[in-house]
Amino acid sequence: MQTYTTGLFVGRAWSLTEKGPILITIKDGMVFDITHPSIPTTRDLLELDDPAAWIAQANGKCLGKLSELLTNKLEGVRLLAPCDLQAVKACGVTFAxxxxxxxxxxxxxxxxxxxxxxxxxxxxxxxxxxxxxxxxxxxxxxxxxxxxxxxxxxxxxxxxxGPDAEVFTKAQAMSAVGHLSNVGLHPISTWNNPEPEVVLAVNSQGQIKGAALGNDVNLRDIEGRSALLLGKAKDNNASCAIGPFIRLFDSTFNLDDVRNAEIDLLVEGGDGFVLKGQSSMSQISRDPVDLVAQTIGKHHQYPDGLMLFMGTLFAPIEDRDVVGQGFTHKMGDVVTISSPKLGSLQNIVRLSTECDPWIFGVSHLMRNLAARGLLKNEELA
Known part of the structure; x- marks a missing residue:
């Protein structure tokens, strides 16, 4: 809870009342719905010159206590991934x-x-x-x-x-899951692990507006068989988690905080197994600005912006069951990724085939926002 007492955060939640997603922020330990016709999506917020200033002055409806939202006890509301229309990209092998x-x-x-x-x-x-x-x-x-x-x-x-970074598509827009959701492993995988990362929130002009935590779920056996199987290893149902919120850049948080972030990982299994790890952004081999420049620019545009996973230092080699075979997930593992200035993202490991299917896409979002009177032609120009 102490993490969220300083700084400006934006998130998304599913509202039973609206039958769709709402934009939320935190003030004094309370959660507020700040969805507005001029800013109906996270994408629109990040296009502003100063998203943090807009959040600071936004007046919204109080939904309840942050502590209840973070434990999935806030009635009628549950957290989603904080991004919406943005592409979800990832950079690989950025740490030695x-x-x-x-x-x-x-x-x-x-x-x-x-x-x-x-x-x-x-x-x-x-x-x-x-x-x-x-x-x-x-x-x-x-x-x-x-x-x-x-x-x-x-x-x-x-x-x-080498000179060129690995940048790949981690997930489709609207498919990432949020805090307390299940994360999915493809059922053919028997050697896999979480990847705790910092995720940059980048707008359509390539400007970094904030950052969040992410789990770039990794299937080591699938990618190890062939790098051409990267898509199968990385992009599956519920295989990408982001959240709980995007912390926006302001006077209390900037790119240097990202460069020096320490990310902690905790895996707790139902079998009593506990794995701890840490990833230090100070050891990354490519600067965040360089990674963004290699992803978006004159060579490739993203009109709705993007969320960019920047890679991880963490690669678990501790044996779990069999000596010499290292770590792999078991169903029901609780994965917690945390960082002092970004909060704590927690998910439970399941098979992708057993996680809730992804059924709410961009078309569904547009119809929902239109039905709520939150879309106007001039806002989409």
Whole structure:
């Protein structure tokens, strides 16, 4: 709760009364509906020159206590992902440790049983030599040449230290789930893990307006079999969680706070298993501004903006059941991702086939907003 006493936050919630989504903010521990005909979506809010200033002066209907919303006890309202019309994109292998793990997955062909021996061999060759390298630098190119000579070059090292970042589509607009929702694993996966990340909120002009927490659910065995299976590994029903809110940039929170953010991960299994981890944004190999510039610009436009996952340092290797096979999820795992200035995002792991199906898309949103008198032609120009 202390996290939300400073700063300006925007979120979305499903309202039983409106039979659709509403924009919400927090003031003095209370939740307010601030949906307005001029700002019916998060997308519209982020297009403003100063979204935080608009939130600060917005007058809305009080819905109840924040503590009740965050525990799913606020009557008639439940949290959604804070984004709506934005594309959901993600950057991969932006940290040295996770980059090495992607190489291991590739070499193991998605088989966790042989990953440990490969990990030891690669660690001997690479060690910590990549940790402080700036992607695309002359030093990085020298390391690349040395690795090729050693015979261990990989497509993951290319995007990890080469000039071009890996940017892929994580989820479709309107498909991300929010705080306390189930997150889904494709049923064919047997080796998978959460990926705690900071997610940038970017408008159509490429301006970063705020940030949120995210879980870029990862299927290590599927992507490890072939990088061409990235779509199957990353984009499934309920496989993307964002929230609880977007913290908007203002005098209390800016891009340097994002650059220095510490993200904690806690996985609690019904079998008593507990996994803790941390991802430090200070160790990222590409600056957030560079990642945004490689995603949106003259080469690619996003008229509704985008949410951009920036990658994770976290790659779990702790054994859960079988020695040498590392960590993988079990159904019912409770995953909590938290950061002091962004709050806490919690989800429960299920199969994608058992999570609530995604049935409310962009067309449904437009019809709902129109029925509520929240769409005007001039607002969409």
């Amino acid at each position: 440790r996770s980059m090495v793990e992607r190489v291991i997955e590739e070499r193991a062909g998605g088989d966790p049983a042989i990953s440990e021996s490969i990990r030891s061999r690669i660690a001997t060759l690479i060690g910590d030599s990549l940790r402080n390298i700036k992607a695309g630098s002359e030093e990085a190119m020298r390391v690349k040449a040395a690795l090729i000579e050693e015979g261990i070059w990989s497509q993951y090292l290319e995007v990890g230290i």
